[in-house]
Amino acid sequence: MTGDNPVVLVADDDEDILTLVAFRLEREGYEILRARNGEEALELARRRTPSLAVLDVTMPKLDGLAVTRALRASHATRNIPIILLTARAQEADLHRGLGAGADDYVRKPFSPHDLRLRVEAALGKVAA
Amino acid sequence: MEGLPDLSGRQQSARRIERSAVERVSAEVRVVPVGATVIMDEETWRAREHERLRLVAELEAALAELASVRGRLAERERELQEIRRLEDRFLSLMSYELRTPLTSILGYLQLVLEGEGGLLSGEQERFLGIVERNSLRLLQLIGDLLLVIQIESGAFELTKGPVDLAHSAEKVVDRWAEHAMERGVELVLDATPLPLFLGDRARIAQVIDNLLSNALKFTPEGGLVTVSVGLAGDRAILQVRDTGIGIAEDELARVFERFSPAKTTFIESGSGLGLAISKAIVEAHEGSIAVETKEGTGTTFTVELPFHRRRGRDSARQPQNMEELR
Numbered sequence: 001m002t003g004d005n006p007v008v009l010v011a012d013d014d015e016d017i018l019t020l021v022a023f024r025l026e027r028e029g030y031e032i033l034r035a036r037n038g039e040e041a042l043e044l045a046r047r048r049t050p051s052l053a054v055l056d057v058t059m060p061k062l063d064g065l066a067v068t069r070a071l072r073a074s075h076a077t078r079n080i081p082i083i084l085l086t087a088r089a090q091e092a093d094l095h096r097g098l099g100a101g102a103d104d105y106v107r108k109p110f111s112p113h114d115l116r117l118r119v120e121a122a123l124g125k126v127a128a
Numbered sequence: 129m130e131g132l133p134d135l136s137g138r139q140q141s142a143r144r145i146e147r148s149a150v151e152r153v154s155a156e157v158r159v160v161p162v163g164a165t166v167i168m169d170e171e172t173w174r175a176r177e178h179e180r181l182r183l184v185a186e187l188e189a190a191l192a193e194l195a196s197v198r199g200r201l202a203e204r205e206r207e208l209q210e211i212r213r214l215e216d217r218f219l220s221l222m223s224y225e226l227r228t229p230l231t232s233i234l235g236y237l238q239l240v241l242e243g244e245g246g247l248l249s250g251e252q253e254r255f256l257g258i259v260e261r262n263s264l265r266l267l268q269l270i271g272d273l274l275l276v277i278q279i280e281s282g283a284f285e286l287t288k289g290p291v292d293l294a295h296s297a298e299k300v301v302d303r304w305a306e307h308a309m310e311r312g313v314e315l316v317l318d319a320t321p322l323p324l325f326l327g328d329r330a331r332i333a334q335v336i337d338n339l340l341s342n343a344l345k346f347t348p349e350g351g352l353v354t355v356s357v358g359l360a361g362d363r364a365i366l367q368v369r370d371t372g373i374g375i376a377e378d379e380l381a382r383v384f385e386r387f388s389p390a391k392t393t394f395i396e397s398g399s400g401l402g403l404a405i406s407k408a409i410v411e412a413h414e415g416s417i418a419v420e421t422k423e424g425t426g427t428t429f430t431v432e433l434p435f436h437r438r439r440g441r442d443s444a445r446q447p448q449n450m451e452e453l454r
Contacts, residue, residue: 016236017228017231017232017235020231020232020235020236023239087223087224087227087228087231088223108228108230108231109227109230109234109235109267110231112235112238
């Protein structure tokens, strides 16, 4: 799991979900950076500049929306594609996420197939 | 918020009463001599003075009462805000706190079913399949409850786009085809291609799904369920007809109510919210839903959806069966 594999930052305060998402993405061949809150996610993103960030919306310290805005505000992290993971199903919540600058979102519970396609699409957008 | 007093209206009328009381009393008070150039015997003056003091006391009492009413209204307003806050909190609890553990339950279950934890025996796979099916049912229930709360609080919104009703019906029928075959029920789709209309595709599909799953649930082996899509004037018509057990007359009036007693017998499983949700979705599209039934013979649900939104349509619309049912 080193070298040429795209690095994906996964942030979720729920350890079980973090492990699940990381496991699924590792199976797809990505190298995973794990964060358990928003601050950690932001710090890792700044230090390692991942190819993609998959952020849970509801996290302690900084939530996924705040992390998204912070990443978008800084030159070095501005272009990292962001997928929000959210258990909140209301349209308004999703729109807030896109409004904050996220590229896409995945609803929890997620289908592994859906997650894979969206991750590929978000990464493809960078390559193109 | 529906069913609660309009506080701003009450406060306005309280202020109106206060203003008129002040005007009335000051008019009376102006009669009383101040510069003492008015000639008046002492008895009249005393009587006037007595009356003036009485009016002032009355005014003070009224003002005190108003202050107390205002205080109570403000308190009520705070209570209402607290209720709204709790409602929001409940919505968020529903969607977040319940979905989060389900994410892990379903996620790890799928991993096991995919063989990530080693090969499963046939029995193990079958048992875990039942766990999965019921977890999905729980997820559906959470979604239904959330939707009902949104509908009730007025927070329900459609995500509109072009909808191809015949295509939507076809997709839902396809999804249920295998289940119908297993149950020995013939499932027929009779769809005429229609012009596209503006609506919420996912919600419309949810309505068709609800109606079809109900129809299949209550149609015994050897029965027939027909889903038809057609046109009547400027309205799209969707019908789900079954040859099932029908609905008893005393239950018919309540089939669109949520958690109605009828539900316990009419819909034995599922959330019991499907028809209430379907009705709300159809009405959000300015359409109507109606049911016809004959016990022991079958039931037909008819959904009508208008192609164009026009102002004043609702008042011009013919009374629907639904209105009589309510």
